Amino acid sequence: MSSIDLSQYEADVAAAEAEVARIREENARLAEDYRLDPSADAHEILRRGAASLAAARDRLEAARVALKLAQTTGSAHGLLAKDGRVTGSVAVAVPPGTSSGERARIVEEALGAELTRVAREIGVVLAAPAERYTRERPGRDAEGRTILDVAGHVEGDVLMPAVTRSAKNARRG
Structure with missing residues (x-):
């Protein structure tokens, strides 16, 4: 870059x-x-x-x-693991009017494999589906995609979501 x-x-x-x-x-x-x-x-x-x-x-x-x-x-999106924390972002195309189930599937498709790979790299397993590790940023990127911040922290041998439900709901509301 x-x-x-x-x-x-x-x-x-x-x-x-x-x-x-x-x-x-x-x-x-x-x-x-x-x-x-x-x-x-x-x-x-x-x-x-x-x-x-x-x-x-x-x-x-x-x-x-x-x-x-x-x-x-070399990209604005991806995941980093350091000191028992996983952070990063992913850009996904979520069409208007998408149901929550379809949205979860889109996020899983875009993030699931990468999140699992990073968890394995640091020797832990995921505690929840990929969507639980995300929080939506306001607005869209230049290509009209939704940007999701990704956060997790290690507890024992499990990667726990570091995004609270209230923080997620505040962003959507």
């Missing part, structure tokens, strides 16, 4: 880091305002700030994973 291609991934990481720093500064000001006026409205603003920071951190982690994938595989 050329350095020109990597420069976009590096720029994405830098932009995500800057956004996290900006939101942290803004949240520090909001926290100070809340200490001075602990009203319900101020608390709600502080809560939204925390949610914004969490979303920005998620985007930063996704940008870092994409950069690492680009460096190691």
Whole structure:
């Protein structure tokens, strides 16, 4: 992969880091305002700030994973295993109006073999179907595909999904 291609991934990481720093500064000001006026409205603003920071951190982690994938595989999508964790992403074509069963089949087809291979590489087995390891990113890629972030962590000799059901539902809603 050329350095020109990597420069976009590096720029994405830098932009995500800057956004996290900006939101942290803004949240520090909001926290100070809340200490001075602990009203319900101020608390709600502080809560939204925390949610914004969490979303920005998620985007930063996704940008870092994409950069690492680009460096190691030459692609923006794939899986990485390190320190008992599996992270990565996969792009899938999910037509509008697809049922949840059909969606699960599409994800299994696109991700199942690769996830199983990575699990075997680190000496564990999967604890759940491939779809349980995914969380949908907002929007679509340039080709109109749905991007799914993939996350898992090792517990004993099993790879457990590291994506909570509530996080998945929040993204879809």
